[in-house]
Amino acid sequence: MKVVHIYSIYSTLHNKEFMDSNTSELLNSLKTITNYEYKVVPFNELYQADLSLILVSTGGSEAYFKEIESKVMEPIILLTFGNDNSLAASLEILAYIQRKNMKGEILHGSKEYIAKRIMNLMEDKDD
Amino acid sequence: MTRLGVIGKPSDWLISSDVDYKKAKEIFGIELIDIDISELIDGINSNTCASFPNKFQNLFDKAEIDKAYLIFKELIKIKDNYMLDGLTVRCFDLLDTVHSTSCLAFSILNSNGITATCEGDIPSMISMDLIRKVINKESFQANPSRIYTDKNEIVFAHCTLPLSMSESYKFDTHFESGIGIGIKGEMFLKDVIIFRISPTLDKFVLLRGHIKENLHEKRLCRTQIVVDIDKEHSVEYFLKRPLGNHHLIVYTDNNDANVLRDYLINVGLTEIK
Numbered sequence: 001m002k003v004v005h006i007y008s009i010y011s012t013l014h015n016k017e018f019m020d021s022n023t024s025e026l027l028n029s030l031k032t033i034t035n036y037e038y039k040v041v042p043f044n045e046l047y048q049a050d051l052s053l054i055l056v057s058t059g060g061s062e063a064y065f066k067e068i069e070s071k072v073m074e075p076i077i078l079l080t081f082g083n084d085n086s087l088a089a090s091l092e093i094l095a096y097i098q099r100k101n102m103k104g105e106i107l108h109g110s111k112e113y114i115a116k117r118i119m120n121l122m123e124d125k126d127d
Numbered sequence: 128m129t130r131l132g133v134i135g136k137p138s139d140w141l142i143s144s145d146v147d148y149k150k151a152k153e154i155f156g157i158e159l160i161d162i163d164i165s166e167l168i169d170g171i172n173s174n175t176c177a178s179f180p181n182k183f184q185n186l187f188d189k190a191e192i193d194k195a196y197l198i199f200k201e202l203i204k205i206k207d208n209y210m211l212d213g214l215t216v217r218c219f220d221l222l223d224t225v226h227s228t229s230c231l232a233f234s235i236l237n238s239n240g241i242t243a244t245c246e247g248d249i250p251s252m253i254s255m256d257l258i259r260k261v262i263n264k265e266s267f268q269a270n271p272s273r274i275y276t277d278k279n280e281i282v283f284a285h286c287t288l289p290l291s292m293s294e295s296y297k298f299d300t301h302f303e304s305g306i307g308i309g310i311k312g313e314m315f316l317k318d319v320i321i322f323r324i325s326p327t328l329d330k331f332v333l334l335r336g337h338i339k340e341n342l343h344e345k346r347l348c349r350t351q352i353v354v355d356i357d358k359e360h361s362v363e364y365f366l367k368r369p370l371g372n373h374h375l376i377v378y379t380d381n382n383d384a385n386v387l388r389d390y391l392i393n394v395g396l397t398e399i400k
Contacts, residue, residue: 059270059303062140083346085303088270089140091365092372096143099327106366109276 002036002122005049006079009068011060022081023055026111033115036122043068051122053077053107059085062092076104077121079114129157129256132209134202135164135217137247143326143371146249150328154394157253160209164217168224170201187298187308191227195308198225199232206241213242213259215252219304228307230286231298237265238291244268244373245287250326251373258322258375261390262383265289266322266375267314271365272347279356280339281365283321283376284348288312292378293350302348309349313341319354320377320384324396325370331391332370332399333384334360352376360400368399 008023027038039049046052054065056078076097080086090106097104107114137144151157174197183192198221206214214236218229229245236243242259244252251268258266269283286301286309293312301309321334335357342351354376356362377383388398 060140062142066142085270085272085348087272087274087365088372091271091369092141092143095326095369095371098368099143106369108366109274113276 002050004030004036004038004051004053004118005041005046006038006053006055007043007046008040008055008057009061009064010057011064022083023057026081026114029111030115030118033111034119036118043071047073051077051118051125053079053118056080056086056090056093057084059089061086061089062096065093065096074103075121076102077107078104079107081108128152129155129212129260130160130210131157131242131252131256132160132162132205132211132214133247133249133252134162134167134205134214135220135247137249138217138219141246141248141372144248144250146253146326146328151253154328154396155253155257157256159249160211162205162209164220167198167201167205167216168221170204171197171221171225174201183298191308192298194225194227195229195231198227198229199235202229202232202236202243213252213256215244215247215249217247218245222304222306226306228286228301228304228309230301230310231308233287234290234310237287237289246373248373250324250371251375253328254323254375257324257390258377258387261387262377264377264379264383265292266377267292267350268373269350269352269376270348270372271369271374272351274362274365276362276366279358279360279362281336281354281356281362282342282347282351283354283374284342284351286310286349288314288350299349311349314338314350314352315378316340317378318380320379320387321354321356321374322377322387323370323374324391325399329396330370330399331396332364332374333388333391334364335379335384336360364399370399
């Protein structure tokens with residue numbers, strides 16, 4: 001089974017319990033649709049997988065992204081839900097990445113759309 | 128020459144919003160003036176006597192309304208002292224120091240023809256100023272908050288809707304902090320332009336759409352709208368090549384988009400589709 005590792009960044013202003021339940025729900029749905037295994041991991045394990053995603057859980061995560069920026073690998077795939085300004089944070093991060101001529105995109109929308117993009121990205125890696 | 132004040136630096140999370148001041152002057156004739164945030168905070172804290180006009184007094188806690196008015200008054204004072212046409216404020220610095228928010232102040236300033244954006248966002252302030260100068264409209268600085276790729280729809284939300292752009296409004300707390308005053312507005316279900324320039328001042332995005340619905344969700348900033356994006360554009364812009372976070376929403380019922388586009392192309396900017 002293909003493995004997707006996810007590293008979560010968030011602002012301490014927000015409710016972590018609520019975020020964790022949202023994350024679990026999303027990852028369970030993605031697993032059902034794609035038949036891949038999804039694991040939230042510490043940063044040092046992020047790239048020990050077939051595909052690596054950065055989960056932007058809340059607004060205010062952008063400054064934290066800058067702290068890990070030198071260690072992230074392209075393409076930088078930002079996964080986000082749509083609550084707590086997580087999409088807004090992802091837009092700012094992606095704009096920042098692209099100004100530095102790095103590749104990246106945001107995975108956001110319906111679970112079906114996200115699952116389809118993850119399968120496409122996995123296929124691209126296999127090619 | 129337009130003079131726009133930057134009160135405090137851009138918020139730490141606006142990592143892609145720094146602007147070349149010299150370029151802003153050369154391209155748009157905009158002079159950006161840095162003002163220390165302490166000038167605003169000290170001014171607010173040294174002034175205790177203020178009261179908003181009566182029409183607001185029954186809408187929310189009186190002490191909060193009065194604090195919001197102190198912020199408004201101090202911003203007007205800074206605007207006058209520095210002869211500014213508009214301003215942006217690193218407003219989250221007010222949470223711990225003044226224990227209030229500047230959302231209502233921005234909303235009223237924008238309703239009265241004075242450009243005001245939050246979080247020290249300079250590209251948003253310049254975008255808002257251009258909207259005012261080129262097509263003479265007010266605009267709503269908002270966060271893209273959710274995207275429906277299958278329907279080409281996007282949810283925008285923020286707490287600073289200009290009162291003049293609302294069909295109706297009430298006050299609530301500011302979303303992220305749970306303190307101060309945020310504007311919970313209902314917008315008109317009208318055609319809109321979605322616009323912003325890049326922090327590099329060489330690109331812009333200009334989408335057309337229609338406000339389909341107002342939302343009332345708990346985990347979004349207070350004024351929330353669903354915009355149905357016209358078929359000629361795609362919401363994929365936001366997922367694949369956004370120019371930053373905040374975008375400006377402008378009501379339109381005429382040729383505004385073309386006028387704004389022509390102006391920007393004429394001064395050398397490239398449109399992102």
